[in-house]
Amino acid sequence: MGETYIAKSTAIAARMIGGEMMIMSALDSTFFMLNEVGTLIWQSADGQTPLSEIVTKRVCPEFDVTLEQAQRDAGQFVDQLSQHGILLVSDQPIGSAAAAVAPTP
């Protein structure tokens, strides 16, 4: 199975406030508040690091969760945010030019 790469869309507004990451889609004003795991994945979404590596090297060492569970949760999280154009998803590394354009949800 191929790798999944994720990058933050530029069509969003995001801010850490009171220890919680808040994200709003600038396209449809959908609003998300991320938990600690979601925040870590979000902050790691540089378009270059595979999602599997984010899970194994950052999420699992940081949180008390099995690899299987973490992979499943991360996949659902990425699906949800990508449906709103907040995360860009690709099977290849995503450059900054690609990240400048949000996909149609």
Add this chain to the structure above:
Amino acid sequence: MMMVRSRSPSASMVSIQIGGVSVGIVSDSTAFLEMLERRYAGFVVPAGSSDFELEVVLHEPLETAGADEHVRVTRLREDWVLQRGDFYATWNPSTARGKVFQSNNPYAIDSVLRIVHTLILAPRGGFLVHAASSIRNGCAFLFAGISGSGKTTISRLAPADAKLLTDEISYVRRDADQYWACGTPFAGELARVGENLSAPVKILFLLQQGPENRIAPVASADAARLLLRHILFFAADPDLVKLVFQSACEFAEKVPVRRLCFVPDQRVWEMIG
């Protein structure tokens, strides 16, 4: 005496200042301008000192025109286009000018003014919010909530030493690191124009009527999220969405936000001020 400035043989101006920002309304209809002076009494300033200008072109009422339709605000190159059943307007932030096509009624221009002020405030870190507000002991208190949450009730219960800024739409301006609430002529059920005063915002209360008077803290992330629900926000424009989002977050970080559960009698004001 009309506080108007003559522009051309047929057009004159009434300047309405809200939150320190004056918008000159230009029209060749004396009756329309006189209506504005009455409606916005207390907020009319000498014409000629306007920061922005709106030219109003009046037309006959259209049978299909309705003020109950949704407002649509879109961007067309440099202009904002503001549309509702009873008006069509354009607004150019760069030139600080706009044009309004409407029939001779107060509701269309009132809506246009609200929208234009949201567009003026957004890049300055301010906003209009569905909230009553009052000044007490030199500080402003905001009471945000949906219709029926108690904005008019809390305004009606205010003691004599509280100055009403509005019972419906609060005007929040940012000056450096401080937020100020300013009086507005945008009245709600009280049908009373607010006083043209301003004061630093001390607390924003999220209103909820209940069995007892109680104030509870709200975490800043929740405060920002809940505040965003109440901010007047007309345009589906990505850049504007980002500005409003940042403004709500910054406000929630700097200004205490509390949940105010209250019984509708005057004792609630013993906890405020």
